[in-house]
Amino acid sequence: MTDFQPADPQWEARVRASFDRLGIMKTLGARLGKIAPGSVEILLEYNEGLSQQHGYFHAGVTSTIADSAGGLSAYSLFPVGRAALSVEFKINMLNPADGDCLRAVGKVLKLGRTLSICEIEVYSQRQERESLCAKMQQTLFQVAART
Amino acid sequence: MTDFQPADPQWEARVRASFDRLGIMKTLGARLGKIAPGSVEILLEYNEGLSQQHGYFHAGVTSTIADSAGGLSAYSLFPVGRAALSVEFKINMLNPADGDCLRAVGKVLKLGRTLSICEIEVYSQRQERESLCAKMQQTLFQVAART
Amino acid sequence: MTDFQPADPQWEARVRASFDRLGIMKTLGARLGKIAPGSVEILLEYNEGLSQQHGYFHAGVTSTIADSAGGLSAYSLFPVGRAALSVEFKINMLNPADGDCLRAVGKVLKLGRTLSICEIEVYSQRQERESLCAKMQQTLFQVAART
Amino acid sequence: MTDFQPADPQWEARVRASFDRLGIMKTLGARLGKIAPGSVEILLEYNEGLSQQHGYFHAGVTSTIADSAGGLSAYSLFPVGRAALSVEFKINMLNPADGDCLRAVGKVLKLGRTLSICEIEVYSQRQERESLCAKMQQTLFQVAART
Numbered sequence: 001m002t003d004f005q006p007a008d009p010q011w012e013a014r015v016r017a018s019f020d021r022l023g024i025m026k027t028l029g030a031r032l033g034k035i036a037p038g039s040v041e042i043l044l045e046y047n048e049g050l051s052q053q054h055g056y057f058h059a060g061v062t063s064t065i066a067d068s069a070g071g072l073s074a075y076s077l078f079p080v081g082r083a084a085l086s087v088e089f090k091i092n093m094l095n096p097a098d099g100d101c102l103r104a105v106g107k108v109l110k111l112g113r114t115l116s117i118c119e120i121e122v123y124s125q126r127q128e129r130e131s132l133c134a135k136m137q138q139t140l141f142q143v144a145a146r147t
Numbered sequence: 148m149t150d151f152q153p154a155d156p157q158w159e160a161r162v163r164a165s166f167d168r169l170g171i172m173k174t175l176g177a178r179l180g181k182i183a184p185g186s187v188e189i190l191l192e193y194n195e196g197l198s199q200q201h202g203y204f205h206a207g208v209t210s211t212i213a214d215s216a217g218g219l220s221a222y223s224l225f226p227v228g229r230a231a232l233s234v235e236f237k238i239n240m241l242n243p244a245d246g247d248c249l250r251a252v253g254k255v256l257k258l259g260r261t262l263s264i265c266e267i268e269v270y271s272q273r274q275e276r277e278s279l280c281a282k283m284q285q286t287l288f289q290v291a292a293r294t
Numbered sequence: 295m296t297d298f299q300p301a302d303p304q305w306e307a308r309v310r311a312s313f314d315r316l317g318i319m320k321t322l323g324a325r326l327g328k329i330a331p332g333s334v335e336i337l338l339e340y341n342e343g344l345s346q347q348h349g350y351f352h353a354g355v356t357s358t359i360a361d362s363a364g365g366l367s368a369y370s371l372f373p374v375g376r377a378a379l380s381v382e383f384k385i386n387m388l389n390p391a392d393g394d395c396l397r398a399v400g401k402v403l404k405l406g407r408t409l410s411i412c413e414i415e416v417y418s419q420r421q422e423r424e425s426l427c428a429k430m431q432q433t434l435f436q437v438a439a440r441t
Numbered sequence: 442m443t444d445f446q447p448a449d450p451q452w453e454a455r456v457r458a459s460f461d462r463l464g465i466m467k468t469l470g471a472r473l474g475k476i477a478p479g480s481v482e483i484l485l486e487y488n489e490g491l492s493q494q495h496g497y498f499h500a501g502v503t504s505t506i507a508d509s510a511g512g513l514s515a516y517s518l519f520p521v522g523r524a525a526l527s528v529e530f531k532i533n534m535l536n537p538a539d540g541d542c543l544r545a546v547g548k549v550l551k552l553g554r555t556l557s558i559c560e561i562e563v564y565s566q567r568q569e570r571e572s573l574c575a576k577m578q579q580t581l582f583q584v585a586a587r588t
Contacts (some may be wrong), residue, residue, distance in 0.1 A: 023198035025176065051170035052215075054293050058171040059233040060214045061444060064207025068199075081167040086206040088580055090237035090384040090531055092431055093413050094404040109429060110388040111535070112535065115528060115582070117386050119429070135403060135413070137386055138430055139529055139580065146201050177388065234409060235433055237531040238386055239558050239578055241551040256576060259533040262381060262435070264533050266576070282550060282560070284533055284578055286382055286433065288409070317492035318499040322469065343532040345464035346509075348587050353527040354508045358501025362493075380500040384531035440495050 004038035004108060007079040011037060015076050020081075022068060029105050030065050038070040038108040045101045057097035065104040066091060070118035070138040073106030077116075083145040087115070089138035099124035099133050110129045116140045151185035151255060152245045154226040156220045158184060160222050165230075169215060177212050185255040187219040204244035207270050210253040210283050211236060217265035217285040220253030224263075230292040234262070236285035246271035263287045298332035298402060302371040305331060307436070309370050312377075316362060316419035324359050332402040336364040339395045356416050356428050358399040360385060363410035364432040367400030371410075377439040383432035391427045393418035410434045445479035448520040452478060454519050459524075463509060471506050478490030479512040479549040486542050498538035503563050503575050504543040507532060511559035511579040513536060519559075524586040525557070530579035538574045540565035557581045 008014060012035060019025060019032050025042075028050060033080045035039030042065040044050070052058040067086055100108075103123045109116040122134040150173040155161060159182060166172060166179050172189075175197060180188030180262045189212040191204075193199070218239055250270045257264040269281040296388060302308060313319060313326050319336075322344060327335030336350075336359040338344070346352040361380055369378045397417045404411040416428040449455060453476060460466060460473050466483075469491060472484030479484045483506040485491070485498075493499040508527055516525045551558040563575040 018200050021198075021200040022205065023195045024208055027196035043498075048170045049174035053165050053168040053170075053230065056177065057325060058169065058211060059236070060207060060211025060215075061171055062234075063210045063214070064205060067205075067207045067210070086240055088236065088239040088529065089210075090205070090577075092235040092403075092433065093233055094411055109386075109426070117388055117429075131401070134412075134430065137384060137429060139386065147281065206564075235382065235431075237578060239550075239580065241558055256533075256573070264535055264576075279550070281580060283529060284382075284576065286533065303477075305581065310492050315492075315494040316499065317489045317496075320504055321490035341467070342464045343468035345462075347459050347462040349464075352463065352505060354501060354505025354531070355465055357504045357508070357530075358499060361499075361501045377494065380534055382531065382533040383500070383504075386529040387527055395552065 004077050006037040006077055011076045012073045015040060015072050015137050018072060018075055024064060028061060028064065030130050033103065037076050038073055040076060040106050042069045042104045051069040057102055059093055061089050062097050062102060065102060066120040066122050066134065067138065069104040069106035070120045070136065071140055073118050074140045077108060077111050078142060081145050082142050084140045085140060085143055087139040087141050089136050091134055091136040093134050095131050095133045097124050100127040101125040114142055116142065151224050153184040153224055158223045162187060165222055171211060172255050175208060176210065178251065180195060183218055184223050187216050187223060187253050189216045189251045190248060194267050204249055206240055209244050209249060211247060212236050213269050213281065213283045214285065216251040216253035217267045217283065219285055220255050220265050221263040221287045224255060224258050225289060227279040228292050229289050231287045232290055234286040234288050236283050238281055238283040240281050242278050242280045246270045246273040261289055263289065298371050298405065300331040300371055303371050309366050312369060316402050319357060322355060322358065325362055327397065331370050334363050334370060334400045336363045336398045343346060351396055353387055356391050356396060358386050358408060359396060360416050360428065360430045361432065363398040363400035364430065365416045365434055367412050368410040368434045369407050372403060372436060375439050376436050378434045379437055381435050383430050383435040385428055385430040387424050387428050389427045391418050392429040393420040395419040401424060408436055409438065445552065446453060447478040449520055452517045453563050456481060456513050459513060459516060461537050465505060469502060474544065476577065479514055479519050481510050481547050483510045483545045484542060498543055500534055503538050503543060504532050506543060507561040507563050507575065507577045507578065510545040510547035511561045511577065512581055514549050514559050515557040515581045518549060518552050519583060522586050523583050525581045526584055527578040529583050530577050532575055532577040534575050536572050536574045540567040542566040555583055557583065
C-alpha cells in the first residue's frame with residue numbers, strides 16, 4: 001500500500017494505542033480502519049451531534065478525523081519514543097459531507113527527521129457510493145513522546 | 148468593534164439561532180461569547196473528551212470552533228435567507244492548546260457577494276493568562292439558506 | 295491521462311493562447327509542457343535570476359508556475375468565454391528546489407460551476423533524477439473572460 | 442512597530458544583505474521598504490512582465506514578495522549565522538491586484554527556535570488609494586546559514 005518501512009516492528013500496536021489516547025475520537029464515535037506503514041484510515045458514522053447547520057458533517061469534524069489520520073500515518077513510521085504534533089493544516093471541502101459515514105485516509109508525502117508532510121483524503125459514503133468530500137495537506141513536527 | 152454594517156437588523160438573533168443548529172457545538176460543549184457585526188466569538192471549556200494524545204485540546208477541536216467563529220462572523224453580515232458554507236481553511240498551531248478554556252474570535256477580512264474571507268484567532272486561557280494558540284484563514288461561500 | 299471531457303473542442307489552442315498572455319511566464323522563462331484536458335504542465339529551467347538566498351529556486355517562483363499549472367488545468371475544461379482566477383492556494387515545500395529544471399503538473403480535483411479545486415505537484419529535476427519538491431492545493435473562481 | 446528584540450544588533454544590515462542575495466527580487470524589480478525588528482516591507486512597481494492573463498499582478502508574483510517579506514521578518518530576529526527557509530504558506534487573494542504598486546508587509550506571529558510563523562498583508566496601491574489585496578500565513582524553518 002505504501003513504500004515506507006516502519007522504524008519500529010511494533011508500529012501497529014503503537015498506532016492503535018495512540019489512537020486510543022485521543023479523547024476526541026471517543027466523543028465523536030470515530031474508529032480506526034485499515035492501517036499500513038505510512039497510511040492510516042479513520043471511519044466515522046453520522047449522528048446529529050456531528051452536524052453543521054444543514055445537517056451535514058461539520059467541516060471541523062471532517063478536519064478532526066483527517067488531522068488524526070495524517071498524524072497517525074506519520075507516527076506509524078516514527079521510531080519508538082517519538083510523537084507527532086500538528087504544526088498546521090489546510091483543508092478544501094470539495095463536495096457536501098452528506099453521507100452516512102466518513103472515511104479519512106492519510107498518506108505520508110515526506111518523512112523528515114523534524115517535519116513530515118501528509119495528505120489526507122476524506123470520502124463521504126452513502127449506501128454503496130463514495131465521493132471525495134475533502135482533501136487536506138498537513139505539516140507534522142516530530143517530538144519526544146510524553147510517557 | 149468592526150466597521151461592518153449588518154444587512155439584517157435581526158442579525159444577532161439569526162446568529163444565535165444558527166449557532167443553536169450546530170449539533171457539534173453541543174457535543175463539544177462550546178458556547179457563544181461576544182458577538183458583533185462581522186465578529187463572533189466561541190468559547191470552549193476543557194474536558195478529557197476533547198483531547199489529543201498528550202491531553203491538550205485536539206487540533207481538530209480548535210479548528211471546529213475556529214471554523215464556526217469565522218462562518219458566523221460572515222453570516223452576521225449576510226442578508227436574510229442566506230447561509231455560509233466553508234470552502235476551505237488553513238490553521239497554524241502557534242502554541243500548545245493546553246489551557247482550561249479556548250476562545251476563538253472570528254473577523255471578516257473581505258465580505259463578497261459569493262465569497263467571503265475571514266481570519267480567526269484562537270486563544271488558550273489558563274487562570275488569568277491568555278496566549279494565542281492558533282490562527283486560521285478561511286474562505287466561505289454564500290448560498291441560499293435551507294429552511 | 296484524466297477522466298475529464300473538455301467543454302470546448304478548441305481547448306488546447308485556448309490553453310496555449312492563455313499561457314501566452316501571462317507576462318510573468320516570459321519574465322521567468324517558463325514554457326508549457328504536456329497538456330491534457332484537466333492537466334497542464336509547466337517547465338522552468340534554472341537561472342540565477344530565479345533564486346532565493348542559497349541559490350535554489352525561490353519558493354515564490356515554484357508557487358508561480360504551480361499556480362498557473364493549476365489555473366490552466368481548470369481552464370482547459372471551461373466553456374468558451376470563461377476564465378479562471380486564483381482565490382487562494384497553499385503550498386508545502388517538501389524538498390529543496392535545487393535542480394536544473396522545475397516541472398509543475400496540475401490536476402483538477404473538482405470542477406464546479408463557480409469554484410474548482412486543483413492540486414499541483416512540482417518536481418525538481420537534476421540530470422536523470424527527479425524528486426517531488428512541492429505540493430499545492432488551490433481554489434479557482436470561474437468568471438467571464440475579458441476580451 | 443513590533444514588540445520583538447532582535448538577537449543581533451546588526452540585524453538591519455543582515456536583512457539588507459539577505460535581500461540582495463535574492464536573485465528573483467532583481468528579476469521582478471522589487472525593493473525593500475520599511476524594516477523593523479520582526480516586520481519587513483517589500484515594494485514592487487507594476488510592469489507587464491509581472492502580469493496574469495488580464496494584466497493584473499500574477500498571484501505568484503504577489504506570493505513571491507509576500508513570502509520574502511515574511512521570511513525576512515523572521516530572519517531579522519534570528520541570531521547571527523542562521524537562515525529562514527519557507528516550509529509552507531497559504532495565501533488568499535482578497536481583491537484584484539490591479540494597482541500601480543504592491544506593498545507586502547510581513548509580521549512575526551510566533552518566533553520559535555525551530556519554527557516561526559508569520560502573517561503577511563499585501564496592499565495594492567493606485568494613486569493615493571490602497572486596498573488589501575492578499576493575506577498570507579507562513580511557516581518558516583530556522584537553519585544554519587550557508588556561507
